Amino acid sequence: MLKSIEDSPLYRMANPGSIAIFGASNNYNAMGSMIFDSLKALDYEGPIYPVHPKEEKVMDVKAFKSIQDLSETPDLAVIVLPNEIVPQIVEDCGKNGIRQAIVVSGGFKEVGDKGAVLEKDLAKIADRYDIRLLGPNCLGVANPHDRLNTTPFRYEGAPGSIGLASQSGSFVGQMFDHLSELGVGFSTALSVGNEVDIDIVDCMEYLGVCPNTKVIGLYIEGIKRGKEFVETARSIVPDKPIVTFYAGGSESGKRAGLSHTGAMSGPDQLYDGVFRQSGIIRAGSITELFDFCWVLSCLPSPKGSKVVIQTNSGGPGTAAADACGREDLELPSLSKETIDILAPLLPHTASVNNPVDLTFTKNPLDYFSNVPEALLKDKNCENLLIYFLFSSDMIKRGLEHMGVSRDKIDEESNKVVDAMSRSIADLLKAHGKPIVAFTFRSLQEKLMRGLINRGVPVFPDPERAVRATKALVQYTELRDNIIA
Numbered sequence: 001m002l003k004s005i006e007d008s009p010l011y012r013m014a015n016p017g018s019i020a021i022f023g024a025s026n027n028y029n030a031m032g033s034m035i036f037d038s039l040k041a042l043d044y045e046g047p048i049y050p051v052h053p054k055e056e057k058v059m060d061v062k063a064f065k066s067i068q069d070l071s072e073t074p075d076l077a078v079i080v081l082p083n084e085i086v087p088q089i090v091e092d093c094g095k096n097g098i099r100q101a102i103v104v105s106g107g108f109k110e111v112g113d114k115g116a117v118l119e120k121d122l123a124k125i126a127d128r129y130d131i132r133l134l135g136p137n138c139l140g141v142a143n144p145h146d147r148l149n150t151t152p153f154r155y156e157g158a159p160g161s162i163g164l165a166s167q168s169g170s171f172v173g174q175m176f177d178h179l180s181e182l183g184v185g186f187s188t189a190l191s192v193g194n195e196v197d198i199d200i201v202d203c204m205e206y207l208g209v210c211p212n213t214k215v216i217g218l219y220i221e222g223i224k225r226g227k228e229f230v231e232t233a234r235s236i237v238p239d240k241p242i243v244t245f246y247a248g249g250s251e252s253g254k255r256a257g258l259s260h261t262g263a264m265s266g267p268d269q270l271y272d273g274v275f276r277q278s279g280i281i282r283a284g285s286i287t288e289l290f291d292f293c294w295v296l297s298c299l300p301s302p303k304g305s306k307v308v309i310q311t312n313s314g315g316p317g318t319a320a321a322d323a324c325g326r327e328d329l330e331l332p333s334l335s336k337e338t339i340d341i342l343a344p345l346l347p348h349t350a351s352v353n354n355p356v357d358l359t360f361t362k363n364p365l366d367y368f369s370n371v372p373e374a375l376l377k378d379k380n381c382e383n384l385l386i387y388f389l390f391s392s393d394m395i396k397r398g399l400e401h402m403g404v405s406r407d408k409i410d411e412e413s414n415k416v417v418d419a420m421s422r423s424i425a426d427l428l429k430a431h432g433k434p435i436v437a438f439t440f441r442s443l444q445e446k447l448m449r450g451l452i453n454r455g456v457p458v459f460p461d462p463e464r465a466v467r468a469t470k471a472l473v474q475y476t477e478l479r480d481n482i483i484a
Contacts, residue, residue: 001235002209009132009198010206012100014143014188016075020049020067020098022089023080023105024058031104032080033059034152035139042149049074066092073097078140078150083107086136087121094129101126102150103135104169108194110137123196131197138193139169142176142186145212151191160185161297162290163213165203167221168247169193175290181443182294183452187212201228208236215296217289218244218280222266226274233278238483241296241475242280245289246271279478281471291464292471298455299434304382305473306332307466308375309355311387312367316462317355320385320438323466329473331355332380341374364390364398368420369427376431383469386424388439388458392417392446414446421450428456434472438465 002008019039023032036059039048049070050058057063064070067077077093079086083105093101108119119136126133134140140150144159153173157180164186166172172189179185187210190203200220207216216236223229233242246268275282281296283289307329311317324331331354334342339352345366351357356375361367367390375381396413404412428435437451437458448458459465 001232002205005206005209005211008206008209009100009202010134010141010190012075013102013132013134014141014148014190014206015146016046016100016148018046018049018072018074019044019076019078020051020070020074020093021078021080022051023078024050025052025055026058030080031152032078035078035080035104035150036061038149038151038154041154042144042147044147044149047072047074067096067098068092070096075100077101078104080104083115083118083136087118087125090122090131090133091125091129094125094131099129099131101131101133102138102140103133103193103196104137104139104150105135106137108136108196110194119194119196126197133197134190135193136196137169138191139172140191142172142189144186145188156180157185159187159212161187161212161214162217162293163187163207163210163215164189164217164219165200165207166191166219167193167195167200168219171219171286178290182290182457183449183455184294184297187214195224199224201225201232204229204232204236204242208232208240214240214298215293216240216242217293218242219286219289220244220246220271223271223274230274230278233280234482237279237479241479242278243283243289243292243296243471244275244280245283245286246275276478279482281474281478283471287464288467291459291468295434295436295457295468295472296475298457299428299436299472300432301476301479302382302434302472303476304330306330306380306382307385307469308332308334308378308381308383309385309387310358310367310372310375311355312358312360312389313387314357316387316438316440317357320387320462320466321355323463324385324469327466327470329383329466329470334375335378335380338374338378341377342371345370345374365416365420365423368423372424372427372435373431376427376433376435382433383472384433384435385462385465385469386435386437387462388437388447388451389441390420390447391441417446417450420447421454421456424451424456425454434469436465436469436472438462 024036050063052063055063109116142149149155151173156176169191172191207213
């Protein structure tokens with residue numbers, strides 16, 4: 001485990017004071033140009049030096065014929081050039097004092113023997129000049145906290161707390177919009193590509209001490225340093241959860257990984273054991289990888305696997321209960337004290353079994369305040385799962401029947417939605433127990449956005465909500481086992 005984040009070879013890559021970029025031009029369709037545009041679009045604050053043998057300016061920024069023409073030595077070189085000339089460019093960087101490089105270019109070991117020879121030459125040159133190298137065949141780093149983005153995708157959303165290390169390059173940039181919709185973002189995302197130097201273990205070490213990172217996500221096609229991987233993960237898990245998606249377990253995945261990054265994958269069962277030994281939660285899909293990272297980044301760890309389900313519709317509640325059963329999550333009965341508290345709030349048609357099916361409440365706002373508060377106070381409730389059915393239209397109709405004038409409906413409706421979402425978020429903070437929500441309505445509904453923006457995850461179906469809850473429970477178990 002690193003003592004300081006500045007001891008990591010990734011520190012100056014993720015927090016460079018200046019950047020030289022090779023391959024940016026005034027042809028916007030070129031990869032280097034798109035990366036240069038991404039750097040500018042995020043308002044990277046340090047100087048950027050386009051290096052191009054012919055262009056005087058690149059996108060209105062002064063260009064330089066060669067690295068020797070620069071008046072300072074940049075912290076980082078980003079190289080997006082034909083693979084045959086990459087080793088020479090890295091050597092030029094080394095001779096001029098650059099000690100960090102990201103090689104975006106592909107065409108190395110992932111394409112066969114000729115590329116593998118080229119990659120060995122690249123590694124020898126980097127070693128000769130003590131250059132720490134990310135790639136080749138990668139997209140480098142996105143650190144929105146430092147306004148850094150070396151991918152061709154513009155970063156969307158706010159800086160966040162999810163750290164990612166990925167052996168797939170464009171996967172990093174493809175997730176920007178997805179995370180933004182979940183109301184979360186990356187702390188730092190690292191694309192390692194072929195791992196000629198810096199690998200997934202180095203990234204884990206960096207993210208383990210990164211102050212902006214609350215949870216670490218891994219996209220893995222193969223692990224080179226197995227012992228170090230396990231030891232590093234076990235040193236991190238007591239403080240931060242790690243979630244991984246392994247894409248090389250099947251024969252088809254193995255072949256795809258080999259041609260993608262040249263990764264040598266292993267049997268699915270072997271990696272499953274490695275992850276368990278490491279204290280890592282394994283996701284079954286890319287969607288699950290970020291579902292799990294989402295809840296682990298914003299919710300407290302539960303004390304156990306007992307789940308109480310609150311619903312105002314029988315079908316979704318039953319579906320959630322069924323999903324809990326498949327995930328070995330326990331549905332406890334409510335205590336007599338809780339049932340007595342709920343009695344005056346609910347109609348006689350309500351069921352106070354678990355799921356707690358309210359049908360409706362005498363005061364609609366009780367669904368967001370008094371009812372979940374009573375459930376959270378129950379000693380048998382370790383996780384609360386809530387189904388939300390309310391829509392803005394339903395709220396507006398209710399206000400209209402209460403006599404609110406039409407010109408005030410939108411304003412008053414927004415106030416009600418704000419109060420509902422704020423109440424749930426306040427309960428989450430007050431009780432320290434996870435609250436996970438699900439709905440079949442659009443996640444763009446004002447109520448759903450209000451909950452998400454206040455740190456309450458809302459999923460589009462009960463199954464995803466339950467599997468995310470299981471990830472919370474699993475992390476508690478894995479962490480406690482390692483500490484013990």
